[in-house]
Amino acid sequence: MVQFSFHPQRFFGNFFHEGVVYFQFLYNYVRIRGYVWFSKFELGKDVVVDLLYKRRGKYTRPFLHFGTIALVFLVITFGPFVLEQRQKENGEETATVVINSAYAYSNDLSTNESDLVKSFRGGEVQVYTVKEGDTLSSIGQTYGLSTDTIVWENSLVAKSTLKPGLQIRILPVDGVRHKVQRGETIYTIAKKYGLDDSEAQRIVDYPFNEFKNYETFELTIGVTIMVPGGVKPNEAIAPRAAIAARFTPDAGAVTATGQFVWPAAGRITQGYSFYHKAFDIAKQDGGPILAADSGVVVAAGWDPSGYGNKVVINHGNGYETLYGHMSLIQVQVGQRVSRGSVIGQMGSTGHSTGVHCHFEIRRGGVLENPGNYLK
16 A cells, blocks of 8 residues: 655745746746837837938828817717716706806807908908999908909909909909919019018918928929918010911811821920920921811910910810910911911910910810820
């Protein structure tokens, strides 16, 4: 018969020793694993912090917007619960005071914000339809603008007679609108419109102007900004369209071929790009401009927006072509022209720096790349 003997001292000694070994192993495991986890966390944190530091300022608006939305969400979600708890703790009267105070504070914020937006009419350019008896002065008083601002924005003259039904653009504040061109800064734009460097701050302070970089106030090409208090520089009076005494003969019934010929001889000085959706074909001594395809003339005359003397031909197949900066127009509206017939002479009218033909192809009103059609 086997007999077992129990030795308490040996048993508890072994138990204590194994416990010590176990906790040492657990300590070493947690220390090593924890160090690895902590190192990975610190590495990830450093990457995020470096990224945010390099792009500081760029995310200011998104963070502010997200924070505002989150704050509103928390107030809406947990506000009733908090008020209910307050009512239980302090009674109905205390809760009523809290609610009234909250509403008063909310109204104060709303009033301040709405006053700012109202003062600029939301930054939107409104369209006003002239009514019988309206004058530049009366419209300016209605919208709190000077007559100069209305004249500049709508390419009018100070003594313009407004006809009922005419639609005019109303800016949100006195000044001028400007479309940013390549190489321009807030300082060059401010100088262009009669403001000094210190007054360029007006462009920055206008809350609806957008910038590519909100630290350096770099501008995005093609974006239209407001120049508050700006004065439009004096411009030469637009010359009358140069119309030929004798026109190219009407071509009679014509049908567009869908194939475009080159409208002028010369070299391409500026091609198609996202900010210049046309071809500029230049020739120092000028020359005739030809209809790129058969069609009907729908515009022939002076264009004050910068084209100068221009002609537009509708080809009846969804395409239109535009020819700008002409020195002489040799067709008239309604005239039918055949492909390759002379419609005018190359010139440098309007916003032009030299003799050339500005040529556009439009399909369904959308500007196309002429290089895809001219062979």
